[in-house]
Amino acid sequence: MSDIAIVESLKRDLGDKALELANPDRRRIFVKVAPADLVPAVTLLRDAYDCAYLATISGLDKGETFEFLYHFASPVVNINVRTEIPRTDLRLASICAVIPGAVLYERELQEMFGIVVEGIPDPRRLNLPDDWPEGQYPLRKDWKHVRPQEVIPGGKS
Amino acid sequence: MSFEIPIGPQHPALKEPISLRMTVDGEVITGVDIRLGYNHRGVEKVAEEKNWTQNIYLAERICGICSHSHATCYVQGVEKLMELAPPKRGLYIRYLVSELERVHSHLLWLGVAGHEAGFDSFFMYTWRDREIVMDLLEMISGNRVHYAINAIGGVRRDIDEGQKAKILEGVATLRKRSAYYFHIGASEPSFVARIAGVGMLSKEQAVSLCAVGPVARASGVARDVRKEDPYAVYDELDFELCTADTCDVLGRVVVRVKELLESYKMIEQMLKNLPAGDIACKAPRKAKPGEVVSRYEAPRGENIHYIKANGSDKPERLKVRAPTLGNYPATVEMLRKGFIADIPLIFAAIDPCICCAERTVTLVGARNGEERIVTLGDLRRLAIDRHQSAPPKRNAVWPF
Numbered sequence: 189m190s191d192i193a194i195v196e197s198l199k200r201d202l203g204d205k206a207l208e209l210a211n212p213d214r215r216r217i218f219v220k221v222a223p224a225d226l227v228p229a230v231t232l233l234r235d236a237y238d239c240a241y242l243a244t245i246s247g248l249d250k251g252e253t254f255e256f257l258y259h260f261a262s263p264v265v266n267i268n269v270r271t272e273i274p275r276t277d278l279r280l281a282s283i284c285a286v287i288p289g290a291v292l293y294e295r296e297l298q299e300m301f302g303i304v305v306e307g308i309p310d311p312r313r314l315n316l317p318d319d320w321p322e323g324q325y326p327l328r329k330d331w332k333h334v335r336p337q338e339v340i341p342g343g344k345s
Numbered sequence: 346m347s348f349e350i351p352i353g354p355q356h357p358a359l360k361e362p363i364s365l366r367m368t369v370d371g372e373v374i375t376g377v378d379i380r381l382g383y384n385h386r387g388v389e390k391v392a393e394e395k396n397w398t399q400n401i402y403l404a405e406r407i408c409g410i411c412s413h414s415h416a417t418c419y420v421q422g423v424e425k426l427m428e429l430a431p432p433k434r435g436l437y438i439r440y441l442v443s444e445l446e447r448v449h450s451h452l453l454w455l456g457v458a459g460h461e462a463g464f465d466s467f468f469m470y471t472w473r474d475r476e477i478v479m480d481l482l483e484m485i486s487g488n489r490v491h492y493a494i495n496a497i498g499g500v501r502r503d504i505d506e507g508q509k510a511k512i513l514e515g516v517a518t519l520r521k522r523s524a525y526y527f528h529i530g531a532s533e534p535s536f537v538a539r540i541a542g543v544g545m546l547s548k549e550q551a552v553s554l555c556a557v558g559p560v561a562r563a564s565g566v567a568r569d570v571r572k573e574d575p576y577a578v579y580d581e582l583d584f585e586l587c588t589a590d591t592c593d594v595l596g597r598v599v600v601r602v603k604e605l606l607e608s609y610k611m612i613e614q615m616l617k618n619l620p621a622g623d624i625a626c627k628a629p630r631k632a633k634p635g636e637v638v639s640r641y642e643a644p645r646g647e648n649i650h651y652i653k654a655n656g657s658d659k660p661e662r663l664k665v666r667a668p669t670l671g672n673y674p675a676t677v678e679m680l681r682k683g684f685i686a687d688i689p690l691i692f693a694a695i696d697p698c699i700c701c702a703e704r705t706v707t708l709v710g711a712r713n714g715e716e717r718i719v720t721l722g723d724l725r726r727l728a729i730d731r732h733q734s735a736p737p738k739r740n741a742v743w744p745f
């Protein structure tokens with residue numbers, strides 16, 4: 189199936205749910221959906237478009253909103269599902285029920301952006317240490333790292 | 346009664362820090378928990394503060410073994426953002442290094458698999474041969490590990506006729522020896538008995554858990570970015586996608602040796618058809634606002650970089666997903682119902698690259714006790730307290 193045929197068929201299947209649909213490059217399709225439509229859209233991609241493979245989820249702090257990009261791939265095309273949530277309401281639905289392999293990426297989103305992924309089977313931190321302070325989310329744009337003063341025990345400081 | 350056995354973060358069986366917690370019932374593993382984060386460096390955050398060129402060097406240092414994979418994945422994305430068309434010769438050299446890197450990585454892995462299975466002569470043979478390809482890479486790029494051959498818009502160094510002849514000679518030797526390893530890997534009875542049926546991952550599990558690379562291909566999932574999404578030169582090359590359907594460690598050995606043979610084929614094709622001309626074009630300092638998803642088949646599986654530009658000379662966001670991270674959920678399934686003695690073998694069979702998979706943020710080192718968490722600072726304080734309150738030591742007295 190060519191890119192154009194896939195875009196047309198996505199337009200038909202998603203209808204109003206597809207807020208934006210773009211095909212900027214060969215084998216690259218970007219589709220934007222509302223957060224509420226995320227799980228149905230992902231289910232549709234898995235069942236009808238052979239996109240059971242989720243490569244990863246990218247998060248981006250855009251100031252007023254957070255944007256999340258789910259990178260799916262089928263043997264013929266790479267479909268990226270974009271969704272945006274406001275900074276005032278940081279909740280996102282988990283897609284682990286549809287794609288079980290998504291759990292690590294959702295855990296990473298939670299700790300890096302401070303959002304709540306609702307329905308995640310394993311809500312622990314992924315990468316950050318256990319004693320990482322609450323309320324510090326490193327990949328937010330307003331987060332800056334301040335290196336703590338190094339103290340050499342028993343010696344010059 | 347079941348016990349929990351911690352393996353790692355520092356353990357002789359693992360070459361890099363990761364913590365595996367096995368719940369065992371007798372000899373059988375019933376549950377696995379993988380804890381990450383012991384090797385975090387904050388690469389994604391740092392990348393937002395460096396310019397496009399500086400980030401090549403940063404991406405190269407995400408991993409030591411597949412260093413070229415990350416740098417290439419990044420560079421091919423940035424070239425798309427800048428709307429550059431690198432000259433054909435430059436691209437051929439870049440992907441020639443990619444295939445040589447795959448050869449060195451797979452030979453390294455074969456050796457590790459032999460070692461973990463207790464077949465150390467296999468390990469010594471493959472690592473001896475790996476030196477051939479390491480020398481070729483040093484000849485092409487000047488370095489053995491971080492080749493730094495990539496530049497935005499092409500490559501940094503050209504190759505001449507003498508080097509071409511040397512590469513072909515090296516590849517001919519390696520092909521002969523790899524054919525022998527294929528014969529051993531698939532038919533040496535004690536080796537096969539050790540690896541067959543170990544670390545099973547069914548095709549359905551591999552699909553639902555989003556496994557990538559040789560792990561997925563050994564479970565019969567024909568997934569390879571070079572075929573599905575042929576970037577740069579791969580649509581001009583003639584090669585086959587290697588799969589196996591045994592779903593175990595044996596299948597992973599077979600897939601990797603077959604891939605070695607395909608890589609030799611590709612290297613020869615690239616050298617034979619190496620176009621004349623420039624090796625690089627000039628790149629602008631800034632990129633127009635936009636976004637790109639760059640995919641690359643690293644030796645361990647699909648490598649994906651999402652790059653967003655905001656019009657300045659620095660990226661707005663660089664998201665890196667290394668293949669090992671994608672294989673962790675599948676590893677948990679492989680280890681379940683296995684034996685304790687199989688842990689190193691199964692874990693090594695995904696060819697884990699822990700520093701690749703962990704690149705986001707670690708600023709404070711932490712150590713986990715069984716019941717409490719102690720920060721490095723607390724630990725230091727405890728050590729000092731203990732040292733100061735210890736009874737004064739007498740000098741040792743010679744007994745005679």
